[in-house]
Every structure is written in structure tokens, then in C-alpha cells.
Amino acid sequence: MEKIIQQFLALVESRNQNEPEFLQAVTEVAETVLPYIVQHDIYYGQNILLRMVEPERVVSFRVAWIDDQEKIQVNRGYRIEMNSAIGPYKGGLRFHPSVNLSVLKFLAFEQIFKNSLTTLPMGGGKGGSDFDPKGKSDTEVMRFCQSFMTELFRHIGPNRDIPAGDIGVGSREIGYLFGQYKRLKNEFTGVLTGKGVSWGGSLIRPEATGYGVVYFTENMLNHHKDSIDGKTVVISGSGNVAQFAAEKCNHLGAKVVTLSDSSGYLHDKDGINEEKLAHIMHLKNVERKRLSAYLEKYPKASFFPGKRVWEVPCDIALPCATQNELEIGDARTLVANNCKAIGEGANMPCTPEAITHFKSNGVFYAPGKASNAGGVAVSGLEMAQNSLRYNWTREQVDDKLKDIMSDIHSSCLHFGEEKGNINYVKGANIAGFVKVADAMLAQGVV
Ligand code: NDP
Numbered sequence: 001m002e003k004i005i006q007q008f009l010a011l012v013e014s015r016n017q018n019e020p021e022f023l024q025a026v027t028e029v030a031e032t033v034l035p036y037i038v039q040h041d042i043y044y045g046q047n048i049l050l051r052m053v054e055p056e057r058v059v060s061f062r063v064a065w066i067d068d069q070e071k072i073q074v075n076r077g078y079r080i081e082m083n084s085a086i087g088p089y090k091g092g093l094r095f096h097p098s099v100n101l102s103v104l105k106f107l108a109f110e111q112i113f114k115n116s117l118t119t120l121p122m123g124g125g126k127g128g129s130d131f132d133p134k135g136k137s138d139t140e141v142m143r144f145c146q147s148f149m150t151e152l153f154r155h156i157g158p159n160r161d162i163p164a165g166d167i168g169v170g171s172r173e174i175g176y177l178f179g180q181y182k183r184l185k186n187e188f189t190g191v192l193t194g195k196g197v198s199w200g201g202s203l204i205r206p207e208a209t210g211y212g213v214v215y216f217t218e219n220m221l222n223h224h225k226d227s228i229d230g231k232t233v234v235i236s237g238s239g240n241v242a243q244f245a246a247e248k249c250n251h252l253g254a255k256v257v258t259l260s261d262s263s264g265y266l267h268d269k270d271g272i273n274e275e276k277l278a279h280i281m282h283l284k285n286v287e288r289k290r291l292s293a294y295l296e297k298y299p300k301a302s303f304f305p306g307k308r309v310w311e312v313p314c315d316i317a318l319p320c321a322t323q324n325e326l327e328i329g330d331a332r333t334l335v336a337n338n339c340k341a342i343g344e345g346a347n348m349p350c351t352p353e354a355i356t357h358f359k360s361n362g363v364f365y366a367p368g369k370a371s372n373a374g375g376v377a378v379s380g381l382e383m384a385q386n387s388l389r390y391n392w393t394r395e396q397v398d399d400k401l402k403d404i405m406s407d408i409h410s411s412c413l414h415f416g417e418e419k420g421n422i423n424y425v426k427g428a429n430i431a432g433f434v435k436v437a438d439a440m441l442a443q444g445v446v
């Protein structure tokens, strides 16, 4: 088996050189899914995984725009249309200086499995740009988004490819992107998700990823006769996912003691309660300030520049910032401090070595493609509401989100059983794979 995996990865590596993040994501899937393929005649010999690692289409384009000093700026835009076997391409757009082909291909690849797990009919895609919204004025962000969409619009559509937000793309950016698409096509359609509620958005979409991570983590703890109530939780990031993960932890009786950004981390021993979290949301989302500004209002807390949250003792860790933000040294510290569970809000935040360390020390580990699927799941519900031309209530959407996260957890149990324990990585990868593979087999070699 080892040889089959190595041969497969060598081929993928030879075709995708200088793409370390993409290879990291493919390796994790290959190690768990190839043994399953070999054991199942219907999949064996069909080169299904080899087809899945090859994007159906990659679009790369120039995004030229004019800044407030009237200087011409040039960025690079992308859309990776990875797999459309079970539905139109679906996945977010990331605006961050670190964006490149490798990062977007890893995200698009993970998205295939995640979207399949949601039970909704969505294929996998991802896109974005190396544009950095940080420090830009609203009009600069608007001009960039308009230029970006002026090219992207010809590749997407409500039945073809439906982008959404990710790092650096929130409600402001979705608004500008939607406005430009509507203007170019002269059509009001559900071509993007994460829209404002008054123009086709879904209630609970902003909360969905963060709430979903906490629902999944609660499912995982309940399965092991434990719960989030009363636990100390460490969260990284302070963006969309981190904020609503913190909110749901508070709802369920846990104490959140950290949040972070790329400058360092905030530690509030007394817990970031509802009132403090509301202040953070205002600082980050309205004033667009750095997290360290929290100390101006709450001077008893501490900010540690250039450091990571994982050194703070906790029962539960929720990495909600970015890929590879939790490395082996951090995993050792968490285990030494008796951390019981990891729920990934970000995509691929834990390195492979960190994951191995968690598993070998009995820490429950929920991989992002299962635990952060709530965001895209509610995007799927937004698409359904757009098609119906109807809106569900907050409670209706939240109940559907809870059910979907619970179903994903059950799928992980079903496919992840391993010597009496649950391997959530194996469970999520195989459960996600089976549905897409069956569709691909039915549709022939395309
Ligand atoms: P936001 O842009 O709202 O927030 C990102 C947060 O992560 C910020 O606090 C940011 O700090 C921090 N961050 C980003 N890059 C880095 C970096 N290189 N090093 C350290 N910190 C960093 O993004 P989201 O909250 O939407 O996304 C966070 C993660 O969740 C991503 O991995 C994303 O792919 C994943 N995700 C998001 C979903 C969604 O619906 N939004 C759905 C599923 C997964 P700073 O401001 O200093 O850059």
C-alpha cells in the first residue's frame, strides 16, 4: 500500500512543482483514501483520485486598478474550478498577499470533499487575489473589486460557479463584487453567497462557519461523553470565523481566553464575554483596527506581539486564522498543557506533524473540511433560498446548520472507525470522496 501511495504522490508532485500547500492537502487525502480505493473494486483502476487532483479549469488574470494617489496598481486574480461532479463549483475568494496558485489549489481541493460532506449539491472551487485589503480605503477596495469582477464575471454564474468570502473578503467586498456582476450581466441572481440580507443573503451566513465549528466540536465531545460547557477555549484569528466561534463558545458556557491577528495574540484571563466580544467586532469590522486596540478599553488583558495563542493553557483549541498556523512545537505545548480537543475553523491550520502528535496522544482532532463546513453549508442554503425567492428565519437556518454539522459528524463516525477509536481525518476524507467518486463514475470519463 505504501508503494502505491508513494507512486501516486510522486506523479502528483512531478506535475505540480513548487506547490507545497497543494501537495500537503493531496498527501493527507491520498494516505486515507487510496487504501479505501484499493479495497473497493468499483473504484479501483479508475484513476479517480488522479482525476480529482487535476482542476477541471484554472483561470488566472490581470487585475489593474487605480489607487487613491492615482497610481496604477496591478494584482493577479484567479479562479480554480476544481470539480463539478455533484454540483456547480462553489467556494470562497481570498484576498491576501500570500495568495498564489498552490494556496488556492489546496483550498479548492479541500473544498471538493467539504462540499460533498455538507450533503448539498455543490462542486469544489476557490479563487482570489494577492491584493491586500488591509490599509486600503473603501473606494480603493471598491475599484479593485470592480476590476476583479470585470474579468471574473465571464467565468461564473448561479448555475456554473458561485464564489463567496474567505480571508480578506467579507460583506463589504461581496457587496462591491455583486454590484459589478449585476451591472455587467444586467441580472439579479444568486451568483455570490454571503450577500446582505436585504439583497438576497441568508440569515446566519455570517455566523455559520464559527457556529458550525463549535457545533461540530460539541458533537465530537458529546460522542466521547464530554461537552464544551465550563471549558477554557483558546481561539486564534479575530476575523469572521474566530469571532462567531467565540460567540457560540460563550453561548454554550465555555470561557474564551484568547484571540489573535498576524501581529500577535490577546490574552484575557477573565474571558472574552459577550460585551467584550461586541467591542472586538466593532473594532475589527467597523473601525477596521488591529486587535491590540482592545487594551485601550480593557487594560487588564495582555497583548503578546509576534506570539501564538497555543502557549496559553486550555481544554479546547480552535485554530481559526490560516493554514499551517499550528506546528509541532505548538502541538507539544498543547498536549503538555492537557488540551483535550482541536476543532479546525481555518483550512489546514495544523501541520501534518502536529496532527500526528495529537492523534498519538489521544487528543480529539476535527479536520477543517468537516468542522468548518458550516460556512459553505449555509452558502448552499443561501443558494436554495435564492432559487425559491424566499427567506428562512434565523431559527430555521440555524436548525438546518446544526443538523448538517451533526450529519457530517455521523459520516465521520461511519467511515472513520479505527480499532475502536474514531479517526476523523479518515472519516471525513472517505465520506467526502465516496459521493463525488460515485457521481464521476456515473458521468463517464470527462
Ligand atoms: P478573515 O479575513 O475574516 O480573518 C482572518 C484572520 O486570520 C484575521 O484575524 C487575520 O489577521 C488572521 N490571519 C490571516 N492570515 C494570517 C497569517 N498569515 N498569519 C497570522 N494570522 C493570519 O477570514 P476568515 O475568518 O473568513 O477565515 C479564517 C480561516 O477560516 C481561513 O483559513 C479560511 O479559509 C477559513 N474558512 C473561512 C470560512 C468563511 O466562511 N469565512 C469558511 C471555512 C473556512 P490579520 O487581520 O492580522 O491578517
Ligand code: 2IT
Pocket (backbone or CB within 6 Å): 090, 091, 092, 093, 114, 162, 163, 164, 165, 166, 193, 347, 372, 373, 375, 376, 377, 379
Ligand atoms: O473555505 C470555505 O469553505 C469558505 N471560505 C466558504 C465558501 C463558501 O462558498 O461559502
